[in-house]
Amino acid sequence: MADKNLIYKLAQLSKLEFKEQELKKISEDMDAIIKFADKVKEFDTKAFGEKYDAVEYGSLRDDECIGGLTNKEATLNIQEKNNGCFAVPKVI
Amino acid sequence: MNIPKLRKALNEHKISALELTEVYIKRIKKYNQKLNSYITVCEEEAINAAKTAQEIIDNGDAGILTGIPVSIKDNICTKGIKTTCASKMLCDFVSVYDATVSEKLKENFSVILGKTNMDEFGMGSTSQMSYYGGVKNPYNIDYVSGGSSGGAAASVSAKLCLASLGTDTGGSIRLPASFCGVTGLKPTYGTVSRYGLIAFASSFDQIGVCANSAVDCACVLDAIYGVDKNDLTTSNKAKGNYTSKIDRTVKGVKIGIPKEFFGDGIDDGVKSAILNAANYYKAMGCELVECSIPSLEYALGAYYIISSAEASSNLSRFDGIRFGFRSDKDTDFNNLIKHSRSEGFGDEVKRRIMLGNYVLSSGYYDEYYNRAQKICKKIKEEYAQIFKMCDVILTPTAPTTAYRIGETENNPVKMYLGDICTVSVNIAGLPAISTTCGYDENGMPIGMTLVGKPFDECTIVGLCDCFEKDFEKKEAIAYEL
Numbered sequence: 293m294a295d296k297n298l299i300y301k302l303a304q305l306s307k308l309e310f311k312e313q314e315l316k317k318i319s320e321d322m323d324a325i326i327k328f329a330d331k332v333k334e335f336d337t338k339a340f341g342e343k344y345d346a347v348e349y350g351s352l353r354d355d356e357c358i359g360g361l362t363n364k365e366a367t368l369n370i371q372e373k374n375n376g377c378f379a380v381p382k383v384i
Numbered sequence: 385m386n387i388p389k390l391r392k393a394l395n396e397h398k399i400s401a402l403e404l405t406e407v408y409i410k411r412i413k414k415y416n417q418k419l420n421s422y423i424t425v426c427e428e429e430a431i432n433a434a435k436t437a438q439e440i441i442d443n444g445d446a447g448i449l450t451g452i453p454v455s456i457k458d459n460i461c462t463k464g465i466k467t468t469c470a471s472k473m474l475c476d477f478v479s480v481y482d483a484t485v486s487e488k489l490k491e492n493f494s495v496i497l498g499k500t501n502m503d504e505f506g507m508g509s510t511s512q513m514s515y516y517g518g519v520k521n522p523y524n525i526d527y528v529s530g531g532s533s534g535g536a537a538a539s540v541s542a543k544l545c546l547a548s549l550g551t552d553t554g555g556s557i558r559l560p561a562s563f564c565g566v567t568g569l570k571p572t573y574g575t576v577s578r579y580g581l582i583a584f585a586s587s588f589d590q591i592g593v594c595a596n597s598a599v600d601c602a603c604v605l606d607a608i609y610g611v612d613k614n615d616l617t618t619s620n621k622a623k624g625n626y627t628s629k630i631d632r633t634v635k636g637v638k639i640g641i642p643k644e645f646f647g648d649g650i651d652d653g654v655k656s657a658i659l660n661a662a663n664y665y666k667a668m669g670c671e672l673v674e675c676s677i678p679s680l681e682y683a684l685g686a687y688y689i690i691s692s693a694e695a696s697s698n699l700s701r702f703d704g705i706r707f708g709f710r711s712d713k714d715t716d717f718n719n720l721i722k723h724s725r726s727e728g729f730g731d732e733v734k735r736r737i738m739l740g741n742y743v744l745s746s747g748y749y750d751e752y753y754n755r756a757q758k759i760c761k762k763i764k765e766e767y768a769q770i771f772k773m774c775d776v777i778l779t780p781t782a783p784t785t786a787y788r789i790g791e792t793e794n795n796p797v798k799m800y801l802g803d804i805c806t807v808s809v810n811i812a813g814l815p816a817i818s819t820t821c822g823y824d825e826n827g828m829p830i831g832m833t834l835v836g837k838p839f840d841e842c843t844i845v846g847l848c849d850c851f852e853k854d855f856e857k858k859e860a861i862a863y864e865l
Contacts, residue, residue, distance in 0.1 A: 298742075305741040306696065307703075307718075308734055309726045318738070321796055325739055328797045331685040332755050340758040353613045365480040369707035378705050381715045 294323040386596065387452055387546060387603045394441055394451050401441060401451030405434035405495050408453045412497065412544045418863050419520045421529070421538040423458050424466050425498040437493040449494040449607050455545040457536050458499040459506055460591065461580040462486045465496075469582050470514035471504045473708045473728035483580020484615070485549055485591055485608045492607045497545050500535030504730045505699065506551055506584040508532050509559055509802050510792060513732045518789060521564060522860035523828055527786040530563030532556040536594040537564035541860045547595040547604045553585050554687050555781075555806025557592045558818035562781035562831020565820045565860055567848065569593045569601035572839045573813030574619035576605075577612030583698040585691035588810040598817060598848035602626035605841065621839045629846025635669030637847060640774035644680040645805060650783045657822030657830040658780050664851060665778070675770045675777070679762045680808055686756035686763075687807035688800060689743045693753055695733075696740025702728065735796060760811045767812040771837050776844055780805050781818040781831030805833065815841045817848045820857060827858065 299319050303310055310318050363376045372379040385393070393399050409427055416422050430453070437451035456462060459469045461479035463486070468474045482490065489496060503513045511534025512518035519534035521527040522542040529538040533550030537560035540548050550557040552570040561568025569592050576591040583589060593604040605626045611618045641662060646655050666672055704710035704724025711723035729737070743752035770777060782805055792799040809816045814835050821832040836844040 299738075302738045302741050302745075305745065306734070306737045307700070307722050307725050308729070308737065309722050318734070321735055322738060322742075324795075324797045325688075325735065325800075326742065328800060329685050329689055329739070329743065329752060332682055332689060332759060333751060335679070335682045335755060335759050335762075337755055337758050340761065352616060361480060368480055369477050370705070371710040380705055381717050381720055383717045 294319045294326065387448065387600045390452065390546070391446070391448055395446055401434040401437040401495065402431065404451060405430050405453050405497070408497055408545060415542055415544060415863050418525060419522060419538050419542055420517050421501055421519050421535040421542065421544060422455065422498045423468055423470065423501050423516050423535070426465055426496060429465070430495050430497050433493070433495045437495060440493045447492045447607070448603050449489065449492040451493065451495060452547070453495045453497050453545050454489060454604070455497050455500045455536065455539050455548040456486060457502055457533050457548070457550045459502060459551060459582045460486060460549060461582070462496065462499065465499065467499065467582065468515070469505045470502045470516055471728065471730065471733070472515045473702050475515060475709065477707060479580070481580065484577035484612045486580065488608045494607070500533070500539050500548060502535055503532035504733050505582070505695070506532040506553055506556055507695065507732050507736050509555065509799050510787065511535060511560065512789065512793070513730055515730065520863065521786050522863045523565060523786070524826065524862045526788055527828060528563065528789055530560030530782070530786060533594060534560045537561050537566050537568065540564070540566045540594045540596060542863050547593055547600050549604070549608070550592055550594050551581060552590050552592050552810065553588045553691060554810050555803050557594060558781050558806050558816060558831070558833055559803070561594050561818045562820070562829065563786035565829035565857070566594055566596060567598050567601050567852070568818045569598070569605060569841070569845070570809065570816050571605060571609065571841055572622065572815040574617050575609050575622040575815070575839065575841070577610070577615040577618050579612055579614035585694040586698065587694060588691060590810070597852055598819065598845045599627060599630055601817065602630070602841070602845045619839070623839070626841050626845055629842045630849050632846055633669070634665065634847055634850050637665070637670045637776065637843070638673050638774045639665055639670050640673050640675040640770045640777040642675050642677045642680070642770070642777060642779065644677050645779040649801070649804065650780055651785070653824050654780045654783065654785070654830050658778065658832050661821040661832050661851060662778055664854070665847070668850065673774050675774065677763065677766045677770070677808065679759060679766055682759045683763055683808040683811060684800060684804055686759035687803070687811060688739065689752050689756040690760065692736045692740035693744050694740070696737045696744065699733070699737055704728065732796065763808050764812045767814060775837070776847060777835040779833050779835065781833045782806070785824045785826070785828040785830055809835055814838060815844060817844045819848050819852055821851070821855065823858060
């Protein structure tokens, strides 16, 4: 089973939280998934350089100003808004 | 009836766009509850679109898809219509703009019937991991539809639309197409714009088509391909005219048969159906060439590492603040984000985000992510080597036929292993088409895949069409009983 501290650390990085009763299952799952991913460690990388980027990009578009969303559109899908702004709990 | 024949019937006024749309809406109302292939049905919009399409047809301005009823996977944005990604996180999300592909379908005056069910955010191979419940297989409703575009494949298989846009990150069009007995085309990376597709793993994601035949897939691809300034991975190497090799001789085509796709873990029945298909092509004058992709054994690990790494980044935008589900439990800023994500995402999405953050974290990056990128390069090179000797490659689409519902529920790794035949194509960015080539002892479809050279969709479409014309297909009728 994956170490409890590892699960806490990953949950923190992932901005997720697991209830006490969920911890056993996610630890077991992560343990199995990491073992599954460990297969790549058998691959011999000697023939390769430091870095490789799999995606080839087309040409970049011109840096020009184009229309964006209106305030109404940008705030259409939020559950809590305040004067046309995204509402968040007080941080100060 | 395929799309070109229906096009003719519509143009000759043997059927109207509205009558055609009403037939499909009636079928959706009757069968969708059983199959769960649609999340949202757009009856009113579809009726209006059909009326507009009819005006275009009457004016003699119809394009290939004008008046043709289609569905769209629910991770592709459609202006004014919900796009949920089959997630609680986006259960109320209404896009304020169309994805480029949605816009192109509308420009063609096709009729959008609704948005199809899927695995949440495209993460899965069964379409059972949906906030809206799993998709049933039209050949047997006790079996999964495959995923993640399971709703797309099932909606085509059950004749709840004529064609459906799906997305394929690691096999998500081809696998459900195989399980549901339809044809699934994943184009070359860069052929179709992903602007407006809610991203899962950006270096693999590609939009494609599920339909009843290779011809229909090609007709739809012709309508949606092309360079888009909003997606800089789109390429001008995609030239269209994807039906150009239909009805041409396949004599002399060299078909590679990679031995790694026929080893342990592939069902005997599947192997035998694929080899029968290979023999069919041989009888048609094709040349079969034995070949090898030695690094295939590392493909699954590399795919899950990179796709999860990219997913962990792509899904970080869901914070409960700007859009999406918002938890009402907390007044603290960080806890609001944490609780919104924990309540809004399903288990598989959480697992992928956790794995993504694991392989990207300090101390593990080189061992996993960097190494996986090198495996991708190697696999791409191995495919390129084969294409020096062959025109296409023939493989199974999946190691087995559809699983019974619940079979992989508590075993994510078992589900991941089902992608062994598909992920390497996404890694190499190649085009591939899956079609039915047999049935197992329970009557469930077996899929074969033809993989093509980059941007050579025409050859695989032509070869696939040739096989389909001589193959006796069994209709899916289980859902009607």
